[in-house]
Amino acid sequence: MSAASALAAAMMAEHEAIFGYGVVGAHLDRAGQDTARAAEAAHRVRRDAVAVRLAASSTPPPAARPAYALPFDVTNRDSALRLAIALEEHTAQAWRRALAETAGEDRRLAVEALMEAAAQATRWRRTAGVRPSTVPFPGAPA
Amino acid sequence: MQVRRGGSGRGAEPGTGLRPPPRAPQPPLTPGGTSRRAFLGALGALAAGSTLAGCDLLKGGGDPPAPHPLTGFVSSTIGLAALYDATFAAHPDLTAALSPVRDAHRQHVDALVRAVGGSLSTSAPPVPNVAGPPAQAVAALAAAERKGRDDAVAACLANVARLAPLLGSIAAARASHLEVLV
Numbered sequence: 247m248s249a250a251s252a253l254a255a256a257m258m259a260e261h262e263a264i265f266g267y268g269v270v271g272a273h274l275d276r277a278g279q280d281t282a283r284a285a286e287a288a289h290r291v292r293r294d295a296v297a298v299r300l301a302a303s304s305t306p307p308p309a310a311r312p313a314y315a316l317p318f319d320v321t322n323r324d325s326a327l328r329l330a331i332a333l334e335e336h337t338a339q340a341w342r343r344a345l346a347e348t349a350g351e352d353r354r355l356a357v358e359a360l361m362e363a364a365a366q367a368t369r370w371r372r373t374a375g376v377r378p379s380t381v382p383f384p385g386a387p388a
Numbered sequence: 389m390q391v392r393r394g395g396s397g398r399g400a401e402p403g404t405g406l407r408p409p410p411r412a413p414q415p416p417l418t419p420g421g422t423s424r425r426a427f428l429g430a431l432g433a434l435a436a437g438s439t440l441a442g443c444d445l446l447k448g449g450g451d452p453p454a455p456h457p458l459t460g461f462v463s464s465t466i467g468l469a470a471l472y473d474a475t476f477a478a479h480p481d482l483t484a485a486l487s488p489v490r491d492a493h494r495q496h497v498d499a500l501v502r503a504v505g506g507s508l509s510t511s512a513p514p515v516p517n518v519a520g521p522p523a524q525a526v527a528a529l530a531a532a533e534r535k536g537r538d539d540a541v542a543a544c545l546a547n548v549a550r551l552a553p554l555l556g557s558i559a560a561a562r563a564s565h566l567e568v569l570v
Contacts, residue, residue, distance in 0.1 A: 338560065341556075342553050342556055342557060342560075343553070345544065345549075345552040345553045345556040346549045346550065346552050346553050347549070348549075348552075349549070350545075353544065353545055353552060354541075354545060356556065357541055357544045357545070357552075357556045357559055357560075358541075360556050360557070360559070360560045361537070361541075361556075361559055361560045361563035362563075363560070364560035364561065364563055364564040365560075365563045365564050365566070365567050367564070368564040368567040368568065369567055372567070372568075378488035379564075379567070379568060380488060380489060380492065380561065380564045380565060380567075380568060381492075381561070381564075382491070382492035382495045382496070382561055383495070383499070383554075383557040383558075383561065384557055384560035384561055384564060385553070385556070385557055385560060386553075386557055
C-alpha cells in the first residue's frame with residue numbers, strides 16, 4: 247500500500263464517520279447532539295486536510311457515497327452511542343494503518359487523527375457508561 | 389543491561405462495534421496482551437542487568453553498542469506504569485478507576501520490548517513521590533500522560549515505518565487517558 251492509497255483509505259473512513267454522525271445525532275439529547283456535531287466537524291476538518299494532502303500527490307480524493315450501510319440498526323440512544331464509538335474505532339483503524347505507509351507531514355496528520363479518534367471514542371464510552379473507557383492499543387485490529 | 393520479553397499469552401485486545409474492514413497485512417509487531425508477570429519480568433531483568441553492568445567494565449576493548457533509539461522511550465513508559473503503582477499505593481481509592489490505564493502502560497512496555505526484538509538497554513525509573521491530596525496526584529498523572537503523549541508522537545514521527553503503528557497507538561492511548569484524568 248502506498249502513502250496515497252493509505253491516505254485515500256483513511257479519507258473513505260472519514261466519509262463514513264461524517265455520514266454516521268448524521269444518524270447518531272438524531273437519537274441523542276441536546277448535550278449529546280452538541281458532542282456529535284463537534285465530533286462530526288472534526289472529521290470534516292480531517293477529511294479536508296487529507297484531500298489537500300492527496301491533491302499534493304496528484305491523487306484524486308475518493309468521493310463520498312450517498313449512503314453507507316450501518317453495522318447494526320440504530321433506533322435509540324444506546325445504539326446511537328454504540329455507533330458513535332464504532333465510527334471512531336473504524337477511523338482510528340484506518341489512520342493506524344496509514345502510519346506505516348507514510349512519513350513526514352502525512353504521518354503527522356495520521357497520528358493526530360488517530361489520537362483524536364481515540365480520545366473521542368473514550369468520550370463516547372464514558373457517555374455510554376462503557377467500562378473501561380479506554381483501550382490499550384487504539385486503532386489496532388480488533 | 390538486558391530487558392527480555394516476559395512470557396505471556398497473547399490476549400485479545402478488547403474492541404467493540406463496527407465490522408472490521410478487510411485486514412491489511414499484519415505488521416510483525418502487532419501488540420498483544422500482557423500480564424503482570426511479563427511486566428515484572430522485564431523489570432526483574434532490568435534489576436539483574438544493573439548488577440551485570442559492572443562485568444561489562446571488566447571486559448575492556450571495543451565500543452559499547454549504540455543504544456536502541458527507543459531505549460529512553462521504553463524507560464519512560466516503565467516510569468508511567470510505576471507512577472500509577474505509586475499513586476495507587478498512596479491513594480487506594482483511585483485504583484479501581486485507573487487500573488486499566490496502568491495496565492495499558494504495562495502492555496505498551498511489553499509490546500515495545502517485543503517490537504525491538506526483545507532486548508534493549510534501559511534504566512529503571514526512580515520511585516516517584518506522590519504525596520499530597522488525591523486531586524494533586526491525579527493532576528500529576530495528567531501531566532505525565534500529556535508529556536508521554538507528546539513523547540510518543542515524536543517517537544512515532546522519528547522512527548522507522550515498521551514501528552510507527554505501535555508508537556502511534558501508544559500516543560493515542562495516552563491521549564485517551566487524559567480524557568479519563570481531566
